[in-house]
Amino acid sequence: xKNKIFHIKDLTEQELLAYEIGVHLGDGCLFVDxxxxxxxxxxxxxxxxxxxxxxxxxxxxxxxxxxxxxxxYKKKNENTIIAVLNSKEIVQKKMSLGIPSGxxxxxxxxxxWIKGSLIPHFIxxxxxxxxxxxxxxxRKGIHCEPRIELFTNNKVLAEFVFxxxxxxxxNPSFEKASRRGFxxxxxxxxxxxxxxxxxxxxxxxxxxxxxxxxxxxxxGFVKPNMTTDERLALL
Numbered sequence: 001x002k003n004k005i006f007h008i009k010d011l012t013e014q015e016l017l018a019y020e021i022g023v024h025l026g027d028g029c030l031f032v033d034x035x036x037x038x039x040x041x042x043x044x045x046x047x048x049x050x051x052x053x054x055x056x057x058x059x060x061x062x063x064x065x066x067x068x069x070x071x072x073y074k075k076k077n078e079n080t081i082i083a084v085l086n087s088k089e090i091v092q093k094k095m096s097l098g099i100p101s102g103x104x105x106x107x108x109x110x111x112x113w114i115k116g117s118l119i120p121h122f123i124x125x126x127x128x129x130x131x132x133x134x135x136x137x138x139r140k141g142i143h144c145e146p147r148i149e150l151f152t153n154n155k156v157l158a159e160f161v162f163x164x165x166x167x168x169x170x171n172p173s174f175e176k177a178s179r180r181g182f183x184x185x186x187x188x189x190x191x192x193x194x195x196x197x198x199x200x201x202x203x204x205x206x207x208x209x210x211x212x213x214x215x216x217x218x219x220g221f222v223k224p225n226m227t228t229d230e231r232l233a234l235l
Contacts, residue, residue, distance in 0.1 A: 006203045008061060011121070018118040019205075020065050021099065021111070022125020023058060025157060030091050030101040039088035045129070046208075047074055047081040049228045053128065053206040054081045061205075066090050105153070110160045119164050120202045126150075126161065128206035133195075135212070135222040144221040146195040150187040158185035168201055170194065207232065 008016070023043065031040040045054045059070045062083075068090060070083040095101060098111030114122045131150050135143040152158050158174070165172045165187070171194070175186040189198075195213070204210050211231035215222045218235065 006124070006205075008057075008064075008205070013065065015118060015121045016061055016065050017097075018114050018121040019125035020061055021094075021097065021114065022122040022127075023129045024094070024099060024125075025104060025107070025154075026126050026129025028129075029104065030094060030099060032091060032095075032101040037088075039086060039091040041085045041087065041090055041094065043070075043083040043129075044075075045081050047079045049208045050206065051081055052228065053208065054083045057205055057207075058128075059083060066093070107154065107156050109156060120168065123161060123164065124202050124204065126157070127202065128204055128209065131209070133209050133212050134224065135216060142221050143223055144216070145190065146192055146216065148189045148194070148198060151184055153182050153184050155183070155185055158187060162187055165189070170197065211235065 011019075024041075027045055028041065028043045031038060031042065043054060043058070045051075055072050059072065062068075062070050062085075066085075068085055068087060070085050072081065072083050074081055091101070097113070098109075100106040110122075127148075127150075130152065131148060133146065133148050136145040136147055138144055150158070150161060162172055162174045170189055173186075173188045175188075177184045177186060195216075199213065204213065208228045211228055212222050214235050215231055222231075
């Protein structure tokens with residue numbers, strides 16, 4: 001499945017890099033152990049719903065950006081897909097771009113080079129890995145009211161995304177909450193006009209999200225609790 005608006009091969013290297021960094025700050029992590037000479041870049045997702053994204057779509061983008069192939073495998077006895085690369089060169093490159101190793105809560109600010117026209121590409125990557133899209137019931141009980149959400153404990157990312165969505169003429173809500181003793185930041189946006197605006201300005205590459213959008217366009221509603229493969233089978 002291909003995004004109708006933002007075709008990967010039409011993007012510049014810098015736009016693809018901004019997207020890749022967005023995915024990284026959602027589902028990625030850098031591991032550095034200099035003593036044992038371990039330099040690892042790893043991404044993980046839900047195997048049932050992110051399989052096509054992490055086995056096909058994202059590895060193509062990663063290779064276009066970094067010139068290296070990710071190794072893909074399913075974690076044993078878990079519903080987790082892993083995309084990984086052991087490379088000191090790539091780890092050091094990403095750290096030089098402003099990405100911390102270890103816990104991403106160490107991120108003090110979104111890298112300054114992600115600005116202007118690169119911001120929608122960065123948000124798309126972050127959304128493909130860390131946002132959700134759902135369709136809530138209307139008064140007749142039909143799941144036809146679009147909602148895009150981000151729940152994160154990373155204040156830096158939440159505030160950056162919120163501010164830039166407003167700059168892109170979205171109308172997001174921003175909430176602070178506490179769950180299990182941890183602070184959480186929630187961004188929500190509602191409605192068909194919002195979804196149309198999102199697809200025009202930002203879009204998705206992850207079939208987990210795109211399959212919902214395309215089902216909504218085709219049928220006018222999207223049932224909850226379906227897998228990505230189940231939705232794709234209806235398209």
